[in-house]
Amino acid sequence: MAKISKVEQGLFGPIEPDKNVRGQTVLSSEARIVRVVRADGGDNSYDYAVPEELADDLDLGQRVQVPFGKGNRWQVAFCIEFPDSSQFEKLKYIHSLIDDSPLITEELLELAKWISQYYCYPLGLVLSAIVPAAVKKQAGMVNNQYIIPTEKLLNWFSGDAEALTDGETGKKIRISAKGKRALEYLKSNPSENNEYKLNQLVHASNCSKPVFRTLGKCGLLEFVTRREMPSDELINLQEQSDEELDELTPQNGNYDSSPIFDFDDDADVEPDADVEPDAEPAFQLNEDQKNAVAAICDKIDNSGFNAVLLHGVTGSGKTEVYMECIQKVVDRDQQAIVLVPEIALTPQTERRFIERFGNVSVLHSGMTGVRRHQQWRQIAEGKANVIVGARSAVFAPVPNLGLIVVDEEHEGSYKQDQSPRYHGRDVAIKRAHQSNITIILGSATPSLETLTNCERRNGFSCVTLPRRVKDLPMPKVQIIDLKEEFKQGRRDNILSKRLENELRACIAAGKQAILLLNRRGHSNLLYCPSCQYVHNCPNCDVSLSVHRRKSADQVVGRMLLCHHCLHTTKVPDCCPVCQKKLITIGPGTQYAEDQITDQLNGLRLQRVDSDSMKPGDYRQVLNKFGKGEIDVLLGTQMIAKGLDFPNVSLVGILNADTALSVPDYRSSERTYQLISQVAGRCGRADNTGRVILQTFLPDEPAIAYAARHDFNGFARLEKQNRKQLDMPPYSRMARIIMSDPLLQTVEAEAQKIRMILDQINNQLQNKMEIRGPMPAAIARLEKYHRFELIIKASGPAPIQQTLSMLRQGAIENTACRIVVDVDPINMM
Ligand code: ADP
Numbered sequence: 139m140a141k142i143s144k145v146e147q148g149l150f151g152p153i154e155p156d157k158n159v160r161g162q163t164v165l166s167s168e169a170r171i172v173r174v175v176r177a178d179g180g181d182n183s184y185d186y187a188v189p190e191e192l193a194d195d196l197d198l199g200q201r202v203q204v205p206f207g208k209g210n211r212w213q214v215a216f217c218i219e220f221p222d223s224s225q226f227e228k229l230k231y232i233h234s235l236i237d238d239s240p241l242i243t244e245e246l247l248e249l250a251k252w253i254s255q256y257y258c259y260p261l262g263l264v265l266s267a268i269v270p271a272a273v274k275k276q277a278g279m280v281n282n283q284y285i286i287p288t289e290k291l292l293n294w295f296s297g298d299a300e301a302l303t304d305g306e307t308g309k310k311i312r313i314s315a316k317g318k319r320a321l322e323y324l325k326s327n328p329s330e331n332n333e334y335k336l337n338q339l340v341h342a343s344n345c346s347k348p349v350f351r352t353l354g355k356c357g358l359l360e361f362v363t364r365r366e367m368p369s370d371e372l373i374n375l376q377e378q379s380d381e382e383l384d385e386l387t388p389q390n391g392n393y394d395s396s397p398i399f400d401f402d403d404d405a406d407v408e409p410d411a412d413v414e415p416d417a418e419p420a421f422q423l424n425e426d427q428k429n430a431v432a433a434i435c436d437k438i439d440n441s442g443f444n445a446v447l448l449h450g451v452t453g454s455g456k457t458e459v460y461m462e463c464i465q466k467v468v469d470r471d472q473q474a475i476v477l478v479p480e481i482a483l484t485p486q487t488e489r490r491f492i493e494r495f496g497n498v499s500v501l502h503s504g505m506t507g508v509r510r511h512q513q514w515r516q517i518a519e520g521k522a523n524v525i526v527g528a529r530s531a532v533f534a535p536v537p538n539l540g541l542i543v544v545d546e547e548h549e550g551s552y553k554q555d556q557s558p559r560y561h562g563r564d565v566a567i568k569r570a571h572q573s574n575i576t577i578i579l580g581s582a583t584p585s586l587e588t589l590t591n592c593e594r595r596n597g598f599s600c601v602t603l604p605r606r607v608k609d610l611p612m613p614k615v616q617i618i619d620l621k622e623e624f625k626q627g628r629r630d631n632i633l634s635k636r637l638e639n640e641l642r643a644c645i646a647a648g649k650q651a652i653l654l655l656n657r658r659g660h661s662n663l664l665y666c667p668s669c670q671y672v673h674n675c676p677n678c679d680v681s682l683s684v685h686r687r688k689s690a691d692q693v694v695g696r697m698l699l700c701h702h703c704l705h706t707t708k709v710p711d712c713c714p715v716c717q718k719k720l721i722t723i724g725p726g727t728q729y730a731e732d733q734i735t736d737q738l739n740g741l742r743l744q745r746v747d748s749d750s751m752k753p754g755d756y757r758q759v760l761n762k763f764g765k766g767e768i769d770v771l772l773g774t775q776m777i778a779k780g781l782d783f784p785n786v787s788l789v790g791i792l793n794a795d796t797a798l799s800v801p802d803y804r805s806s807e808r809t810y811q812l813i814s815q816v817a818g819r820c821g822r823a824d825n826t827g828r829v830i831l832q833t834f835l836p837d838e839p840a841i842a843y844a845a846r847h848d849f850n851g852f853a854r855l856e857k858q859n860r861k862q863l864d865m866p867p868y869s870r871m872a873r874i875i876m877s878d879p880l881l882q883t884v885e886a887e888a889q890k891i892r893m894i895l896d897q898i899n900n901q902l903q904n905k906m907e908i909r910g911p912m913p914a915a916i917a918r919l920e921k922y923h924r925f926e927l928i929i930k931a932s933g934p935a936p937i938q939q940t941l942s943m944l945r946q947g948a949i950e951n952t953a954c955r956i957v958v959d960v961d962p963i964n965m966m
């Protein structure tokens with residue numbers, strides 16, 4: 139028998155049925171049938187017979203161990219259906235159960251089926267990805283032993299001296315002195331439910347385990363073992379020393395690898411120790427908020443599916459509206475899920491929800507496996523009213539979902555960039571649809587997808603909050619044309635004269651500032667002005683970025699780094715082609731940090747980007763910023779989202795153009811969103827908010843409209859553009875990315891896929907536009923050559939049909955890596 143790893147057995151161990159010999163078959167007409175999918179991928183499902191011994195314990199969503207294929211090798215599979223009959227005459231038996239109870243609810247199983255189909259990814263892998271790794275491993279569960287005094291002993295306790303005789307021999311039971319001490323202890327310390335946790339008892343009574351065991355053998359005590367989650371205190375203790383458990387690694391065939399996504403796992407991050415509860419001032423909702431709440435609650439009352447776009451400018455009090463609506467479903471004993479972009483899951487957001495609802499489960503990236511498992515169980519038991527978390531919280535196994543909120547619904551980070559490449563917002567909409575409930579999509583800059591859905595899809599509607607709370611004005615935005623700065627000889631200055639002055643004035647007034655530069659590292663690239671040489675990555679088709687080089691936490695010069703494959707190399711002394719001097723182009727946050735702290739003496743500036751901090755650090759930085767211990771946050775888009783600090787009166791956008799140069803049809807939309815988001819961080823408590831926006835392209839619509847806070851104007855223009863170009867949301871798209879170390883292989887394989895796509899398109903009356911194969915925007919990545927094909931259609935149906943036909947063989951049989959990205963967000 140093949141050895142089963144501990145993980146596969148589950149910690150309960152397989153429940154072994156007697157008669158079950160591996161590979162033994164039964165007539166399907168005489169069997170109870172279960173349909174399963176392999177946990178490690180493959181698009182097929184398989185029918186098995188359920189042995190009678192297991193029938194009562196087997197449920198949908200549970201994992202089982204099955205003999206698989208001709209060689210009957212062991213395979214882990216998920217139960218997805220109990221069909222009445224099978225097309226096969228004979229079936230093998232499943233071997234054993236891995237989980238004692240289902241890992242997901244039937245509702246989530248349905249959602250997983252949809253994801254598998256829509257995002258073109260094997261169901262088993264979707265299920266493997268939905269259930270957190272910590273839950274599959276039952277992280278932290280411990281075996282606790284309890285002892286229970288028997289009738290006989292209880293009788294003796296209540297005065298029946300005859301009770302201590304052996305039932306069979308009639309002789310008096312002989313008890314040692316130590317045993318007597320133990321019995322005395324039990325007698326004088328009765329427990330409420332007549333049971334004692336063995337470890338605690340040993341400690342309290344000062345009697346050893348063997349003493350209790352002997353009493354057990356005499357029939358005075360019973361022993362029971364239970365698998366339990368440790369107490370909260372114990373988990374807190376363990377959290378410091380929690381080791382990462384090993385992972386089931388799926389063999390994905392031709393699908394690209396899918397690390398099980400929990401959140402970015404970072405188990406050694408300290409839980410945010412310094413979140414101090416801080417009661418918020420009580421205030422009345424304003425008229426706009428009241429109207430919004432009334433309109434949404436009306437939808438909630440109506441029952442049935444409703445998607446409401448809550449379009450509210452930054453600082454309009456959207457979160458208060460969410461909370462009022464959540465209150466409504468919590469009052470009905472239902473649960474609400476609140477999705478926020480990972481980086482917006484700040485201690486402030488957390489605190490607001492915890493203070494309001496108490497039983498809140500916050501799923502953030504700093505959680506250990508044990509904590510995540512504990513939270514998951516509590517959620518499944520309905521013990522959390524509100525679940526707040528990033529993308530994957532959409533899979534929270536709540537028993538009675540009443541409402542979903544997706545905050546900042548336009549955020550690209552809701553789309554997972556590893557398979558299954560699902561969009562958290564869209565999965566949330568689907569889940570709300572399946573559960574017949576309301577979903578709130580909140581944003582100051584709604585995605586064009588959501589805007590057009592509101593115009594044309596049933597069940598979608600829009601509610602607006604056009605003003606900031608307390609009648610605060612939107613912050614004034616001043617555009618600085620960097621071309622002019624260059625003319626005035628400030629080419630090397632990261633701050634324009636105006637921004638520098640504003641920053642000095644802001645700090646002098648005891649206020650705080652946020653500076654955005656959406657480019658990490660020292661600078662974008664190393665360039666030779668005399669021969670145009672650019673230093674590129676040897677593994678990828680991108681230029682290397684210049685970064686600080688650290689040794690033992692000391693900055694010791696610079697190095698070159700690839701942001702994709704993490705290749706590093708030394709900065710050459712001169713151009714390797716013409717030996718002239720190289721210059722750096724495109725300053726990043728490290729460069730800005732050096733220059734600004736040089737220029738403004740004594741400034742307490744904190745750089746915030748993915749190089750400078752882990753998620754846990756970020757939360758602590760925000761706490762310090764909130765307490766006024768930091769003057770300036772300088773960072774990438776990490777600091778643009780969701781922060782609500784009343785003392786921030788200045789926002790500086792050091793270069794508004796970084797996103798515009800990206801070859802992506804959404805770059806204009808993204809630029810607008812980013813400017814609007816970061817601008818919204820200031821002037822949230824009084825009317826001193828001011829934004830300085832530095833750009834080389836002051837006339838670019840995204841920039842000009844954002845400076846005027848004219849979202850509707852921008853959206854109108856951008857919709858026109860998309861319509862003309864026939865791009866989403868006016869069409870639907872899927873990207874097929876193929877890659878291989880050998881250029882010929884990937885080219886040939888991509889041509890084959892193109893031919894199959896053409897045939898399919900033919901059958902579908904040419905409803906689709908197919909482009910490619912062509913080299914991807916990054917044509918080589920981590921030594922793999924990459925080609926892409928794009929399929930586009932006016933609606934989702936032809937794309938879905940095509941992909942499901944493509945799955946019947948073509949994807950599995952392709953001789954190179956192939957990734958399907960439906961509704962792609964990242965076009966690189
Ligand atoms: P948004 O998410 O729309 O940017 P928030 O919900 O974060 O805005 O609200 C911004 C700030 O205004 C928060 O500190 C919140 O407590 C406060 N606030 C919300 N509603 C009101 C109100 N009606 N009156 C006064 N302050 C409010």
Ligand code: ZN
Pocket residue numbers: 675676677678700701702703704705920
């Ligand atoms: Zn690289």
